[in-house]
Amino acid sequence: MSNYFNTLPLREKLNQLGVCDFMDSSEFLDGVNALKGKKLVIVGCGAQGLNQGLNLRDSGLNVSYTLRKEAIEGKRDSWKNATENNFTVGTYEELIPEADVVINLTPDKQHTAVVNAIMPLMKKGATLLYSHGFNIVEEGMQIRKDLTVIMVAPKCPGSEVRAEYVRGFGVPTLIAVHPENDPEGKGLVQAKAYCVGTGGHRAGVLKSSFVAEVKSDLMGEQTILCGLLQTGSILSFDKMIEKGIDPGYASKLVQYGVEVITEALKQGGITAMMDRLSNVAKIKAFEISEELKTIMRPLFQKHQDDIMSGEFSRTMMEDWAAGDKNLLAWRAATGETAFEKTPAGNVKIGEQEYFDNALLMVAFIRAGVELAFETMVQAGIKPESAYYESLHETPLIANTIARKKLFEMNRVISDTAEYGCYLFDHACKPLLADFMKHVETDLIGKNFNEGKDGSVDNRALIAVNEVIRSHEVETIGAELRKAMTAMKSIKTV
């Protein structure tokens, strides 16, 4: 197997990277008809597997689960999830041959083994569904030519997929058809029906390609979503400790701050987040985020370049082969950071205080979101895809940090994202060392507005607002958010 993307001529690379179509709701009027009466068999029953299955069944579709023999015999959690919700569970041999659609919701790392095991059992003309394109694009898995290969990826954690469905809404979803495997031309119709089955069609569906999904997803998770949130959290916390801020306060400010700050981001983009600061603070946050962008841009570009060239997946797969040596070492190291080990103090922090006393975090998030977005778009990824993989997902990841800090974030995200996150974090911290030397507690830990009279130069403020508001992530974001206005706020605090 060799990297699929690298086998393509440049023309086809650009062509596939550029698939990006925000679908109109009229595209879903056929409901689940294309899958009605078909046998849907889900491989794996974790959070995504179980919750997607519950939704599909409640949409009138025939759903069952197939697990490895050991998982069934050992009555593992996946087996319990499925059987206790009254689904039929069977081995690959029992269920795959009957399946019209096989839905692979196992972790990336297992894809090659799982697909090699199920492919020979699949009946002629069946469909194989992924929720992430890594196996096809990076590992270059070749699928039998009679099989249709599609992707449906809800852009939210599994529990949200369920919660939004039962209240009659859904979560934003990305779909794709693999151009090498659409022998009957039914891929798109089935992917759309699957979206209706999980409720995704109500919250906005983006038609993408396997290539665009992988290259943007990897970039987003490594840089802004997980990488920078980790780096920013640790640096902010360490700075506060260095400057004598109470550890409990510092821990709480960071842990819950990322969530409070990014909730504004979710509702109204970078603009809304920056507008939560006073005028003086906003100008300051703008200035330092510009500085951060200059410092970090080469690192963001390196990540995007390595993702495009396949270098990233090559080194990660080496680590898989080495028994996750690096991953496990980095995971352990993250568990040992002072931030991780200091419990949030029992102090009350008001909602506005999370902005006023954490200007640095706001600057980190603006810099990270804009950089990730800009770098992706420069690499040929369309703005809509870039938006989902940067700004849209940031609050979702921030929510995991609020729950149980970085360890929890890294537990919830995929191993692939976790690996990329550590890679970024290790490169980013030294890069920011000089910058951090000049950071004082007015930027993190104390209220920036304190002792200032709040006056600003009108022209400077207007210019700053103009730059923030006219950024492409803002214009495209305003458009896409319209489709998801009804998404509820996820809040821990």
Added chain:
Amino acid sequence: MAQPIVHITNLDLKYQHRLIFQDLNWTINRHENWLLRGISGSGKTSLAKAIAGLVRFQGNIELNFDSQSSLAPIVYYVANWYQFKDLEGQSNFYYQQRYNKQSTETTATVRFELETYGQKHQLQFSEVEKLLAALGFADLIDSTLIQLSSGEHKKLQLVSALWLKPQLLIIDQPYNGLDKLSRQNLNRLFEEITAAGTTLILISNDKELPAAIHRFAEVRDGKLTEVSADEYTLESETESKPIPEFLSEAPVSSTGSIIKMAGVNISYGEKQVLKNINWEVKSGEKWLLQGPNGSGKSTLLSLITGDHPQAYANDLHLFGNKRGSGESIWDIKKRIGLISPELHWYFDPLATVKQSILSGFFDSSGLFREPDYTRKTQAAELISYFGLTEYQDNLLNQLPLGKQRLAFLARTIIKNPELLILDEPCQGLDQQQTQYFNKLVDELCKNGTTLIYVGHFESQLPACIEKRILLENGEVKSVENILESV
């Protein structure tokens, strides 16, 4: 003479931006136990919260505790609404989560919740065990919070309050969701704590009260007036408005059997919550579903509303189709008008009154689609019918509880469904509103609507009810015709 425990002078109190009390004076002497009643939206809850120091006000509220007393020198307020968090401190629960196995394990157990509470207030665990037993709650100690029914949540709230033994205890709607026996047991516990020295204020419109309550006040038009036990101000008879025309037509109904269950069993692990249920509801029948708290009523209803995953593994027919034969839950919900405490709890916090009512057309917890002109017109008619026009653009959850309920009732009936499932529809309503709503149910049901009604107060039921199914411990205890027995 000892100072009064509560001394309110010149109190000005706002709800949202509206002034609800001006220059209010009220004195509560120690060992005087009061009942506070009034129509919904009159300001009872706000006043209670002001006394408990939970909302801002102008004027004076002086609290004097007895330093000699062994009781905790605090005022404790029990809200009419129970909110809990999961083990990670979140309260992001969703409708129907209770029935999904795997999603129930993220919340604390009752035992853990009580132990934590007891440690915080330095209470003896052996004391709470007595209270649990007295309210028939002891078996639930190892259940997780999300598995509890609405009546059981209420009991947990009450147990915590009684265990604390505060000098002043204010309970908002103590009887909501409680079965008859539990209400009697609760009243006995009220007698005990008041005898031991707690001053009690109950906010309720119910009539079965503990004997310890001997002073009665009514809140009305921004004033608090002392009344006698049986003195209820008669509202100027609200002329019964004709129901909107679009609701006076007969709903499109299936014929024959609407619900048919044969040997239905539901269990969570070892715990069986429904056992061998056989029940048939025919088109046009009007049923009362009764049973003590925790007997399985909500679970039974969740099978009918498409909310329980275990429905797929049981012999269940809805509207003539076997469950799991290709129908979606939305196909089922389309034919049902549902109101329940759970639906209310998990409803979209961002929805306005109008949006909430319109969402009844789509069976969603919030409005996610643009309704057409006809539906908007029908909603406007219904909003006016329920007297909610002035609130229609307010956020639903910012309204007083009674008004929220009215909006939910409008949502329930707006599509003129063939099956109405009313699970304690009148919780939080005053007597007049309850009567008014029950008359409306009678009116709607004349047209052949099928009804399943859950209510713990026998005196507050629609007249049209003709059959009753009684659950006990997850089993059908009896099925009978009640029209004939009356």
